[in-house]
Amino acid sequence: MTGSKEILIVGAGPTGLVLALWLARRGVAVRVIDKTAEPGTTSRALVVHARTLELYSQLGIADALAARGLPFTAINLWARGRRVAHVELGALGRGLTRYPELLIVPQDEHERFLIEHLRHAGVEVERRTELTGFEARDGDVLARTRRADSAEAESSFAYLVGCDGAHSTVRKTLGIEFPGGTYERVFYVADIELGGAQGELDLKELNLSLDDADFLAVFPLKGARAARLLGAVTPAAQQHHELTWADVSGEAIARLALDVRRVNWFSTYHVHHRVASRFAAGRVFLAGDAAHVHSPVGGQGMNTGIGDAVNLAWKLADVVSGRSPAGQTLLDTYEPERIGFARRLVATTDRAFTLVSRGGRLARWIRKSLVPVRCRPSRGAPSCAGSCSGRSRKRPSRTAAGCSAAKGRQRARR
Numbered sequence: 329m330t331g332s333k334e335i336l337i338v339g340a341g342p343t344g345l346v347l348a349l350w351l352a353r354r355g356v357a358v359r360v361i362d363k364t365a366e367p368g369t370t371s372r373a374l375v376v377h378a379r380t381l382e383l384y385s386q387l388g389i390a391d392a393l394a395a396r397g398l399p400f401t402a403i404n405l406w407a408r409g410r411r412v413a414h415v416e417l418g419a420l421g422r423g424l425t426r427y428p429e430l431l432i433v434p435q436d437e438h439e440r441f442l443i444e445h446l447r448h449a450g451v452e453v454e455r456r457t458e459l460t461g462f463e464a465r466d467g468d469v470l471a472r473t474r475r476a477d478s479a480e481a482e483s484s485f486a487y488l489v490g491c492d493g494a495h496s497t498v499r500k501t502l503g504i505e506f507p508g509g510t511y512e513r514v515f516y517v518a519d520i521e522l523g524g525a526q527g528e529l530d531l532k533e534l535n536l537s538l539d540d541a542d543f544l545a546v547f548p549l550k551g552a553r554a555a556r557l558l559g560a561v562t563p564a565a566q567q568h569h570e571l572t573w574a575d576v577s578g579e580a581i582a583r584l585a586l587d588v589r590r591v592n593w594f595s596t597y598h599v600h601h602r603v604a605s606r607f608a609a610g611r612v613f614l615a616g617d618a619a620h621v622h623s624p625v626g627g628q629g630m631n632t633g634i635g636d637a638v639n640l641a642w643k644l645a646d647v648v649s650g651r652s653p654a655g656q657t658l659l660d661t662y663e664p665e666r667i668g669f670a671r672r673l674v675a676t677t678d679r680a681f682t683l684v685s686r687g688g689r690l691a692r693w694i695r696k697s698l699v700p701v702r703c704r705p706s707r708g709a710p711s712c713a714g715s716c717s718g719r720s721r722k723r724p725s726r727t728a729a730g731c732s733a734a735k736g737r738q739r740a741r742r
């Protein structure tokens with residue numbers, strides 16, 4: 329044992345960056361390594377939840393991020409090109425949080441923002457530096473790294489945290505299983521620019537179209553004609569060649585009368601739902617995508633990783649600084665708290681994602697059960713807003729506030 333009090337953070341995605349920033353602000357020595365040459369340059373996770381902004385407000389950075397982002401206050405639900413519901417998020421979240429709106433900040437901008445604040449706190453991310461292995465010993469962790477110039481090094485740390493994404497080296501080295509599954513359909517994300525026509529869509533709001541064989545989410549982006557599309561690739565196309573924009577299922581795009589002029593970024597991906605069987609092993613921890621991956625429904629992936637980072641950060645800071653007499657007992661609370669949260673979240677997003685992406689069932693229910701309504705807070709609103717914003721730890725109610733309002737009106741008209 330060397331008596332090192334330094335913490336090694338592997339991975340400079342949002343999880344690793346928030347963990348490093350929180351620890352650095354508490355005066356804990358950290359090293360952050362990442363195997364890539366530079367931060368990510370694509371928008372990936374767009375939505376920053378209320379809970380994340382509340383955590384950032386404790387670091388004094390929430391308002392600065394909000395100033396860079398694009399708030400959106402409402403969700404519209406469409407079926408067969410007809411708007412069937414309008415949910416006002418601001419009204420749902422009011423009284424529950426200082427940040428009742430959802431905030432759009434593309435992940436690359438978000439990461440740059442965190443890196444700037446980390447730099448102000450005196451920490452630079454060490455790029456082109458890969459963790460190749462480690463040994464957890466009694467009083468420390470011996471980590472092996474390799475730089476792009478092939479230089480290898482061994483150093484000792486008090487703790488090691490794997491924030492190294494879904495293919496985590498840390499998780500694999502520990503032999504921790506990653507049970508779950510992969511959805512059959514291939515999905516796409518595209519950052520696009522629209523021409524003249526955008527149908528009846530309000531691009532400042534989130535629009536969700538649920539049709540028989542297709543679903544499409546249209547997220548607001550900065551710029552009058554910019555939007556992020558998320559949808560499914562046609563089943564026929566996903567069997568073969570390298571997928572392009574031509575392979576997207578265009579039915580919902582046509583129904584919403586979207587005139588896509590330019591595709592700035594296009595990516596396809598399989599959606600997985602997995603939770604690691606352990607989040608901790610002695611002095612080594614897993615956080616973020618290294619510990620759990622789930623469907624994009626609700627935009628929870630990045631936000632949950634940031635929640636892991638903050639939960640672990642204050643505990644590590646208290647233990648390393650000697651402020652907590654509970655020591656290891658305090659650190660032992662990380663796994664049950666965060667694994668429980670991740671399992672509930674994966675189960676919820678799995679149900680929601682299966683419903684919206686299977687095509688047909690939900691769309692049929694919506695067309696039969698909903699009539700065009702404007703949804704305002706009802707008795708069920710707090711649980712709905714809480715689960716959408718990442719603030720609720722309870723299972724969300726089966727009926728969202730907006731949908732119950734719509735159904736009530738339908739019954740009254742019969």
Ligand SMILES: Cc1cc2nc3c(=O)[nH]c(=O)nc-3n(C[C@H](O)[C@H](O)[C@H](O)COP(=O)(O)OP(=O)(O)OC[C@H]3O[C@@H](n4cnc5c(N)ncnc54)[C@H](O)[C@@H]3O)c2cc1C
Nearest residue numbers: 339341342343363373374459492493616617627628629630
């Ligand atoms: C197309 C797409 C759209 C998405 N949309 C959303 C969304 O709308 N909302 C949402 O919340 N989430 C979304 N996500 C998920 C979100 O991007 C992830 O949840 C988030 O990036 C996880 O952050 P992380 O820091 O845990 O891991 P990552 O961002 O994966 O970062 C891991 C880092 O570790 C580094 N690394 C890996 N192995 C090593 C090693 N051995 N040594 C050193 N460094 C290493 C990698 O280079 C990487 O920088 C989306 C993801 C994709 C791909």
